[in-house]
Amino acid sequence: MLVIAIESVCFDAFPILALSLDEDSYVVVTSHDDVDRQRYPLVMVFHEGRLSLSVFDVKQPLFVSVDFVSGRSLYRNKNKTVKNELLAKAVGLKASLEAPLKVVDATAGFGRDSFLLASFGCEVLMLERSPLMVALLTDGMKRAEAASEAVRIINRMRLTHGDAVNYFSSLGSLVDDEGFMAFRPDVIYLDPMFPGSNKNAQVKKEMRVLRLALGEDNDGEEMIDKARSSGVKRVVVKRPRKGKLLGGIKPSYQVLGKSARFDVYFP
DSSP states (O other): OOOOOEHHHHHHHHHHHHHHSSSGGGEESOOOGGOOTTOEEEEEEEEEEEEEEEEEEEEEEEEOOOOOSSHHHHHHHOOOOTTOOOOHHHHTTTEEETTTOOOEEEEETHHHHHHHHHHTTOOEEEOOOOHHHHHHHHHHHHHHHTTTTTTTHHHHEEEEEEEEEHHHHHSOOOOOOOOGGGGGOOOEEEEOOOOOOOOOOHHHHHHHHHHHOOOOOOHHHHHHHHTTTOOOOOEEEEEEETOGEEEEEEEEEEEEEEEEEEEEOOO
16 A cells, blocks of 8 residues: 655644544655655655655656646646537537536546636536545646636636545435535546546646556546436546447547547437
8 A cells, every 4th residue: 555655734734634544545744845755655644835746767756736727737738628528529519508517527537627617617626535636636727817818717627536436326315414416417527547647747647646546547437327327418528539338338428539538429
């Protein structure tokens, strides 16, 4: 089992870490500079004003955080159109929609796809089962709320620490105290982790951190089975362009990109 080193200041800012992590899954350190990187390859830190996960690469640490207002997210948001964003097509976005499309991003990760959908006007519920990623997403959303160009988008996004399979199974049940089940999605979006060949250095770094933090998605088949039987109108699954169908289930249609595709199911 991977044991992560966490700077003590992180617990003060994000109590979810202490509440959600098993005691034997982490050690507390004062500074990441003091960590034995051979023993603890993944470290949670505050770096340059943001919560980050860090891995050691060759001779220096690499830091990965959730960032909705600069870099790739900013470029993608400024250059987006429904026509050039395959995900927008896959979830069924149209100018003629009378009400905002409600989407559950059941494998939130770094939240970029959720942010993109929210920027198109969708109401998005992000599900993330890793408390490490929930903390990173919370930090990224807080920083984005302070940016005038992003606050309107962030207000369309909700984040919940929870398991996707349990959520899908509970869609027909009563509303809980926090309104968790009150969000009735039109679309469920799944992006289970898969072996990537992306040559982008930043993407490789992020995937390395995600794999350490989350491990492999071994319940992809169960997720799509529960999603398709949950009563939603549409299920969208992101896959490598030449990858196998998740669960071997043939989609209603596919939206194809250069390196990835979106399998669309109408349950």
